[in-house]
Amino acid sequence: MKMIELVAPCHFGMEAVLKREILDLGYEISQVEDGRVTFLGDLEAVAYANVFLRTTERILIKVGKIHAETFDELFEGTKALPWEDFIPEDGKFWVAKANSIKSKLFSPSDIQSIMKKAMVERLKTVYHRERFEETGAEYPIRVSILKDEVLIGLDTSGVSLHKRGYRQMTAPAPITETLASALILFTPWKKDRILVDPFCGSGTFPIEAAMLAANMAPGMKRHFLAEKWENLIPIRHFQDAKEEAADLVDLSVETDIQGYDIDGEIIKAARANAKMAGVDHLIHFQQRPVSELSHPKKYGFVITNPPYGERLEEKKNLPALYKEMGDAFRRLDSWSEYVITAYEDAEKYIGRKADKNRKIYNGMMKTYFYQFLGPRPPKRKQEENA
CATH class of the missing domain: 3.30.2130.30 (VC0802-like)
Known part of the structure; x- marks a missing residue:
């Protein structure tokens, strides 16, 4: 070819x-x-x-x-x-x-x-x-x-690939599906590790993580412009790709993926979006403020996109909110936290300098991906004895 x-x-x-x-x-x-x-x-x-x-x-x-x-x-x-x-x-x-x-x-x-x-x-x-x-x-x-x-x-795509087809309802300032996936893949998170998003909004981070865990290809349920290009690309190529994607899906995978938000209506929207994506059984959504962020297990991941005060009246609330986030992170002392935000005082109020920081443009907005790295979990005994 x-x-x-x-x-x-x-x-x-x-x-x-x-x-x-x-x-x-x-x-x-x-x-x-x-x-x-x-x-x-x-x-x-x-x-x-x-x-x-x-x-x-x-x-x-x-x-x-x-x-x-x-x-x-x-x-x-x-x-x-x-x-x-x-x-x-x-x-x-x-x-x-x-x-x-x-x-x-x-x-x-x-x-x-x-x-x-x-x-x-x-x-x-x-x-x-x-x-x-x-x-x-x-x-x-x-x-x-x-x-x-x-x-x-x-x-060849037509409608942007971030439109997977599952997000019927969105929260204000949503993160795109493609960026959410990229940020998850940027971290060492794997499907057998805990993942919590305490500002989950319409559920994008948890849903993309669940799709990753279930090996669900993002484009398997949607159409593309090039499917109509009979002169150029045989339709069987798209049919083969979608059939292969469907064969690779594993919905029996066990996960611990959680999404919290303070807004009960947004949590309902997140559940509806997860159901549309076919991964609602892999995610636990709950109405809960970040001040109540906790988990009994160790070595988990927080990956989140908290508010960063696009409107002036919201900015005054950010110091207290980011301080609450920092207090919650300290309770999860063996965890790793990954925060994407445009709020430049994030580290100051979280109360800890990030181990790594990456500048990322979310559309035209300059944001920072703060990485607060926790310890690696000890190797499992069977791996040590192998």
Whole structure:
């Protein structure tokens, strides 16, 4: 099968997690950059990446990379690309999104318009037509320009991959499913360890952890744009990927995953979301404030996204809230705690400097992933005697 380059965007700071996921799927990495990982695969890889990858926002087929400092260069470079290899005569095509950083071309709407015209001119000469009805399947293009280098990709996913389909109700300031998964995978948590989220909101961290524990692929129950690309990707590739994903699910796994929130209505929403995801039996949700965070067992994990005062009236409550969190952490003295927040005084009021800290952009918001590391559990006797 012909090899192509696929581009997987991710949250800034989570590239290493995504790279590991792609390698685990069996594909070769060709480049790792800020906010994206590029890898080699065949057309079947488009289906498997969409179904199995937890931490990417979408899968793009790399159409090309050109250098453009002027709109003329952008037009000619775009026109030179083999669009007929991807877009059929009746295909609906447009530049769905363009972003530009540190480049001479910076107007998204102008970039989109110029590139669409160039694509039309290319396809006119190939299909010998003056106009296109565009009544067929959709082929949206995404463009990223960095320092005048234009990366052009064909979006195979459609709706962003963070939309797994289970989150019908959300709490204010929810964390995306892809970022939640990436942060869990960034920690040493495994399915046989305890995990508690004391600010669980609509349940994203516990649900993503339960899906990981049950080996449930995030895209096995949803559809992707490329499933309609009869000219390019056989539908059997997606069918095979989803069937394989279904075969790998283990809902009999035993877990200790808990989600707490002070808001009873939000806890109801979290339970409904977990049921929609098919993992409600693997999670215990409870209405409980962070001040009552406790657990009888040792060596557990707290992974959480607490409030960080987006609104001014909330900010005054943060010192007391983070102090309560710190008091609870001290009671769990053998545990490890992982906290993502934009609140810059988090360590001050938690009362402990994080062992590690990573800057992560959650959309356009700069956040910090504070890692308070507990001791490793002693090895089990059977492992020691092996």
